[in-house]
Amino acid sequence: MPAIKSLTVLYDALNEEGTFSEGDTIRGKVTLAVEKPTAVQSFFVKVKGDAQVRWTRSGNQKHAHSAVCRYLKLKHFFIEESSNGRRCKTVLPPGVHVYNFSFTIPSTSMPSSFNGTHGKIVYKLEAKLSRSWKFDKTAEKKITFVSKFFPHLQCLMLKQVAVKDKELGIFSSGKVHMEVTVDRKAYAPGETAVVVAKINNNSSSDMTPKVHLYQVIVYTASGRTKHENSTVNKMAGHNIGAHSEKEVSWAVKIPTHQKPTIKNCKIISVEYFLKVYLDISFAFDPEVTFPVIIIPPNLASASHHAGPPAMNPSPAAPMAWGFNPVMSSYDSPFLHSSSSSVLHPPLNPQPFQPPESHPAPSTPSYDPLPFMGATNFLSQSDEPPPAYSLIFPFSANDE
Structure with a gap:
């Protein structure tokens, strides 16, 4: 037993x-x-x-x-x-x-x-x-x-805007203009990304607007990388005829069990991108791509409650947005299994030596010449102008 x-x-x-x-x-x-x-x-x-x-x-x-x-x-x-x-x-x-x-x-x-x-x-x-x-x-x-390390979270709640102009050729003629707006950058699983595209098709070709949300996983080892791409959501709009304008909108749903963004790991990264493009036959498709951050639900609710950051932070509080110019976006130093933390003692401080006291210099006095405040040269019409020596008296120090 x-x-x-x-x-x-x-x-x-x-x-x-x-x-x-x-x-x-x-x-x-x-x-x-x-x-x-x-x-x-x-x-x-x-x-x-x-x-x-x-x-x-x-x-x-x-x-x-x-x-x-x-x-x-x-x-x-x-x-x-x-x-x-x-x-x-x-x-x-x-x-x-x-x-x-x-x-x-x-x-x-x-x-x-x-x-x-x-x-x-x-x-x-x-x-x-x-x-x-x-x-x-x-x-x-x-x-x-579930990591809650997402720097500048309030800034991730601001909308994203991109503009694309493309000249068509060979099988088509004309130009295409596309302006795309995404309501924000960070989303929690289960939320919806609102995408609006304003398209001016000033060409001879028909085209179909499409949106593609995809995931990119990168594995790193021995100085090499392994990429893995997969589609999260894909939607298409109605056809846009030649020489016409149209505004298209999509509600792109983030799956409920979608994995969060990972950018603070040395050997594995998980990122998301939202691509909006125009599908044109026999032509290179014009496109714009936006980064998308998938965050935990509790962080999303807290950020919505806090609201967007102020656009004019006061000079006395430059860190109001949580921005640290020294710290990178997501990376931070990590310890490998073979590493160890060492706490170094501070350097011995030097004793404070007060500066020697000196009498404060007297404020220099300025006495304008007597005629400067009483003479108006512009109002003199008949009299000749004053002599140069009168304005700049000769000094013995000039010899």
Whole structure:
């Protein structure tokens, strides 16, 4: 009969979706059931988050590209192994043992959970029990991490506008003008992007306006990249005849379970783009492309409540929009699994030396020449102008 009957790890959900973000606290418990007295060397639970990428490139020879990047690792011991190298054993009596734990996720930027064709970003809890001359007993529980690191969020709620002019040739003649407006840049899953296109078809060809929302995933490993494109939504408008004008609008729905944008991971990025174009036979299609950011629903509701940023921020508060010119849009420094944080002490401050006191210089006095305030040269009509020496008296210092 095995000594360990079961080992499970559970956590308390913070919301209906069961997600966690930067700064949240994960609370839970590890339950261990043993059938007979069991000697344990160490027993702990940890939370970790890793990004992994792997794909194979075909050719004359197959080349595998892989990369791993760690973003989170916190550990809590229930039974700690001796630090002096001696393996002290703790004997657990038969029965059910429950251990509570608590982890506070750092407030630094970390990418959201992700699962793709050539890579994944996984956050999980793992309990591990070690015994002498026995296989380790482990239990895992995945957690869904949703990053809330989206700088300049209020600016992402402003509308986007683009204009495209194209001269047609060969099989068509004339020019096409297109002005496209998108109501904003950031959307939550389930929301709708409102797209309006004003089209002036001053050419001899018919054309069909279309809109295309697509996803681009980029995997990076060994200095190489692997791209993966997929369509999220695609819509078409009515035909626009030659030498005519028309305004077309679309309501582009963001799927409810669409993955969020990821731009703060070194080896995996997930981006979205909205392309509006005119489908013209036997011609290069004029197009405009807008970036689209998919954000968590709670951030979207908070940003809608806050409203758009003020267009004329006061000079005394240049950071009112949350803009930091030193920080990049989404990237931040990360630690690889082989790296470590080092806290350096501050430099010794130099003692303050007050400046030597000097008497304040007296304010220079200016005495205008007597005639400057009493003489009006423009009003003199009969008298000759004053002599040069009268205006600029001779000084001995000029010799």
